[in-house]
Amino acid sequence: MGTEKKLQGKTFIITGASSGMGKATALLFAKEGAELVLSGRNLDRGNKMVSEIEAIGGKAIFIPGDVAEFKYNQALVEAALQYFGKLDGVVFHAGMLGLGAITELEPSLWRKTFAVNVDAVFFLLKFAIPELLKRPSASVVINTSIAAYKSFPNHPAYCSSKAALLAFSKQSAVEYGPSIRVNSICPGPVDTPFIHASASAFPDPAKAVENAGKNTLLQRLGQPEDVANLCLFLVSADSSWITGSAFTIDGGVLAKS
Numbered sequence: 001m002g003t004e005k006k007l008q009g010k011t012f013i014i015t016g017a018s019s020g021m022g023k024a025t026a027l028l029f030a031k032e033g034a035e036l037v038l039s040g041r042n043l044d045r046g047n048k049m050v051s052e053i054e055a056i057g058g059k060a061i062f063i064p065g066d067v068a069e070f071k072y073n074q075a076l077v078e079a080a081l082q083y084f085g086k087l088d089g090v091v092f093h094a095g096m097l098g099l100g101a102i103t104e105l106e107p108s109l110w111r112k113t114f115a116v117n118v119d120a121v122f123f124l125l126k127f128a129i130p131e132l133l134k135r136p137s138a139s140v141v142i143n144t145s146i147a148a149y150k151s152f153p154n155h156p157a158y159c160s161s162k163a164a165l166l167a168f169s170k171q172s173a174v175e176y177g178p179s180i181r182v183n184s185i186c187p188g189p190v191d192t193p194f195i196h197a198s199a200s201a202f203p204d205p206a207k208a209v210e211n212a213g214k215n216t217l218l219q220r221l222g223q224p225e226d227v228a229n230l231c232l233f234l235v236s237a238d239s240s241w242i243t244g245s246a247f248t249i250d251g252g253v254l255a256k257s
């Protein structure tokens with residue numbers, strides 16, 4: 001009854017799965033009975049994730065690669081079909097910062113940021129959608145950022161790419177509803193390696209991270225598990241009337257801005 005797992009027997013692809021929010025999402029989904037195709041770049045970290053998931057009785061496979069490569073995205077969907085016979089959802093967490101002021105930023109870094117943050121989501125959905133359409137309650141979650149709404153110093157590529165994802169999420173929800181639900185999430189400062197990298201664009205990085213937590217209404221950084229809980233809600237039956245929406249999860253940062 002109360003112990004029923006929310007994702008029993010469902011198959012998900014999770015990108016950025018060996019670190020931060022992707023890792024927390026993978027562990028939570030596994031606890032809820034999901035079968036997982038994990039995407040990341042580091043084979044050792046990926047294999048460790050698979051062992052952790054197997055240790056709690058879950059099923060996962062790690063496919064190493066670069067999400068910006070078109071064919072790699074095809075391989076992720078093929079792995080879902082080969083190992084688990086189906087695909088019920090995708091959670092996109094992989095992302096990069098591409099830091100630099102407009103006058104300093106190399107066009108190649110601008111393009112790479114869009115390739116990883118935006119092109120990769122298009123590529124994977126292109127392969128995933130035909131499989132998701134075969135499933136009764138498919139759901140997609142795209143991790144954007146409050147940077148889609150708010151500027152940060154030296155983050156022009158990042159903010160622009162994350163804003164593009166908001167539009168892409170809505171477009172996908174409209175094109176593939178009612179069969180596939182698509183929602184985006186917009187985290188504020190979350191305690192992962194990413195926020196420390198982001199803070200390097202500020203004059204005093206350590207202070208920037210400290211202030212990022214203090215300046216939320218809830219006076220702390222988010223934890224990866226806070227975001228994993230939202231992802232679970234958005235792929236589970238608990239959110240079955242929610243699609244085409246963007247969910248801010250930021251401890252109140254945007255409310256204060």
Ligand SMILES: NC(=O)c1ccc[n+]([C@@H]2O[C@H](COP(=O)([O-])OP(=O)(O)OC[C@H]3O[C@@H](n4cnc5c(N)ncnc54)[C@H](O)[C@@H]3O)[C@@H](O)[C@H]2O)c1
Binds near residue numbers: 021143
């Ligand atoms: N941490 C924050 O404060 C914050 C706030 C808002 C949004 N986000 C977004 O959350 C997402 C997850 O980041 P996180 O905070 O968990 O940080 P993280 O650094 O722990 O995770 C980022 C993941 O993306 C993967 N990745 C990056 N480039 C890749 C590529 N080319 N191919 C494959 N994988 C690649 C990394 O390997 C890593 O696993 C990102 O999309 C980020 O933009 C983070």
